Amino acid sequence: xxxxxxxxxxxxxxxxxxxxxxxxxxxxxxxxxxxxxxxxxxxxxxxxxxxxxxxxxxxxxxxxxxxxxxxxxxxxxxxxxxxxxxxxxxxxxxxxxxxxxxxxxxxxxxxxxxxxxxxxxxxxxxxxxxxxxxxxxxxxxxxxxxxxxxxxxxxxxxxxxxxxxxxxxxxxxx
Numbered sequence: 001x002x003x004x005x006x007x008x009x010x011x012x013x014x015x016x017x018x019x020x021x022x023x024x025x026x027x028x029x030x031x032x033x034x035x036x037x038x039x040x041x042x043x044x045x046x047x048x049x050x051x052x053x054x055x056x057x058x059x060x061x062x063x064x065x066x067x068x069x070x071x072x073x074x075x076x077x078x079x080x081x082x083x084x085x086x087x088x089x090x091x092x093x094x095x096x097x098x099x100x101x102x103x104x105x106x107x108x109x110x111x112x113x114x115x116x117x118x119x120x121x122x123x124x125x126x127x128x129x130x131x132x133x134x135x136x137x138x139x140x141x142x143x144x145x146x147x148x149x150x151x152x153x154x155x156x157x158x159x160x161x162x163x164x165x166x167x168x169x170x171x172x173x174x
Contacts, residue, residue, distance in 0.1 A: 024036055025045075025056075025057040027047060028044070031046060031047050031048055032044045032045065032046065032047060032116070033045050033046075033047045033053065033057055035056050035057045035060070036060060037056065037060045037061060037089065037092075037093070038059075038060040038061045038067075039067075039071075039093055039096065040096075041089075041092040041093060041096065041120075041124050042120070042123050042124060043056060043087060043088065043089060043092065043120050044087065044116050044119050044120055044123070045057065045087055045116070046087070046112075046113075046116065052086060052087065052089075056089060061089075062089045062090075066090070067090075067093065070090065070093060070094065070097065071093070071097065074094060074097040074098060075097070075098075076097070076098060076099045076101060076102060077098065077099065077101040077102045078097075078098050078102050078103075079098070079102060079103040079104075079105075080094045080098060080102070080103070080104045080105075081104075081105050081106075081107075082094060082104065082105070082106045082107065083107050083137045084107070084108065084137075085106035085107060085108040085117050085132065086108060086113055086117070087113060087116040087117055087120055088106065088116070088117040088120035088121060088132075091104060091106040091117065091120070091121065091130060091132070092120055092121065092124045092126060092130075094130075095121070095124065095126035095129065095130040096124075096126075098129070099129075100128065100129055101129075102129060103129055103130075104126075104129065104130040104131070105131055105132075105133060106121075106130065106131070106132045106133070107132075107133045107135055107136070107137045108132060108133075108134065109134070109135060109136035111134065114132065114134045117132050118132050
């Protein structure tokens, strides 16, 4: 138990076996920035996002304590499921950790974010063993209305903005 708690320490993340990389980002058009994480994944992020993107662009990491825990606990050949994958920071990290003998399934309900997720899986060469699913994962069957909040791109939010107004997003649940 002590080693599990130690995995969640909240200090700077350094991925074992990888040199420390200076995070960098470049605007590539279409409201997207291409950046590099501390563990070497390349990620497209939304330039308009003010929650996740700044940390990824400036620091090269997101939730360092969770990143540390995952790098400690996830091993090659494992099967991992990520719910609320967003642009794929953890998805691509998990893909590198499980390797070609493992499997990662990532779920993301927001269509705009899902497109970035699938691009990020592709540019990191993870397509054979990492798959993204465009759906909301819930504890009951049926359809669910998810409040659409344009100001938030945080994980687990289905966000849609049409014509400058927020709207409710109905996402089929599987």
